[in-house]
Amino acid sequence: MIEALTAIAASTAGQKVRMDPAQTAFTQDTPTVSFGDTLKATAMKQIETVQASEQMTMSAMHGDASLQEVVEATVKAELAVETALAIRNKAIDAYQEIMRMPI
Amino acid sequence: MDAIAATMKIASSGLQAQSVRVRMVSENIANANSLGSAPGADPYRRKTIVFQSEFDKVLGADVVGIKKIGVDPGDFSLSYDPSHPAADAKGYVKVPNVNPLMEMTDMREATRSYDANLNMIEQARGMAMSTIALLEG
Numbered sequence: 001m002i003e004a005l006t007a008i009a010a011s012t013a014g015q016k017v018r019m020d021p022a023q024t025a026f027t028q029d030t031p032t033v034s035f036g037d038t039l040k041a042t043a044m045k046q047i048e049t050v051q052a053s054e055q056m057t058m059s060a061m062h063g064d065a066s067l068q069e070v071v072e073a074t075v076k077a078e079l080a081v082e083t084a085l086a087i088r089n090k091a092i093d094a095y096q097e098i099m100r101m102p103i
Numbered sequence: 104m105d106a107i108a109a110t111m112k113i114a115s116s117g118l119q120a121q122s123v124r125v126r127m128v129s130e131n132i133a134n135a136n137s138l139g140s141a142p143g144a145d146p147y148r149r150k151t152i153v154f155q156s157e158f159d160k161v162l163g164a165d166v167v168g169i170k171k172i173g174v175d176p177g178d179f180s181l182s183y184d185p186s187h188p189a190a191d192a193k194g195y196v197k198v199p200n201v202n203p204l205m206e207m208t209d210m211r212e213a214t215r216s217y218d219a220n221l222n223m224i225e226q227a228r229g230m231a232m233s234t235i236a237l238l239e240g
Contacts, residue, residue, distance in 0.1 A: 066119060066122070068115045068118040068119050068122065069115065069119075071115075071224075072111055072112065072115040072224070075111060075224065075228055076108060076111065078228075079228070079231050079232070079235070082232065082235045083235050083238075086235050086236075086238035086239050087238065089238075089239060090238055090239075
C-alpha cells in the first residue's frame, strides 16, 4: 500500500514538473504516466489485495489456511481499503475546492 | 515489497512457527502417560522442535521456518508395575521421557514469543495507519 502511495507521489511530482512555467513547451516532455492511470492501477491492486483476503478467509473455513495467514491477509486488506478511502476523500476534496472557485 | 507489509509477513511466520511449537508441547503433554503395549516395548518418546531462518526471495528478508521435528534421545525412566502388558521380566515398565515442568517452560516461552510477534504486527499496522492518516488531514 505504501509503495502505491509512493507511486502516486512520484506521479504527482512528475506532473508538478510539467506544470513548471520554467519549462516552456509541453511537447518537449518525456511521456509520463497520467495521474488517473496511476490511480486506476493502484485501485486494481487494492481490489486484488481485498480479494486475496476474502479467498484466504474462505480457505480458512475449509480448514486449508491457518489463522495467522487469515489475520495477516485481513490486516493487509484493511490497510488497502484505508489507503483507497483516504485517496478518494482527498480527490473529492480537491474537486470540491475547484468547484468552489469563483469564476 | 513494502517494508511494513514485509514486517507483517515475517511476524506471521513467527506466529506459525510458535503455534507448531505449542502443538508439539501439547503432543508431549497428552502422551506423557502413553506406554508400550508389548513386554519391554518403548513408550512415547518426547518430541523436540528445531527452528531455522529461511531467506524469502519475495520479501528479501529472513523468515523463521521449522528445520525439523525430532525426538529427545533421553533415557526412559522405569516404573514398577508387573500387571502392565508392557512390563518386562522383572516387572518394570518404561515411562515416557516427558518432563511436565520442562514442557510448561517450553509452552510459556512459545506463548511469550507468539505475543512478541503479535505485537510486531500491531506496531506495523499502527505505523501504516498513522501514515495513511496523514492523507486525511
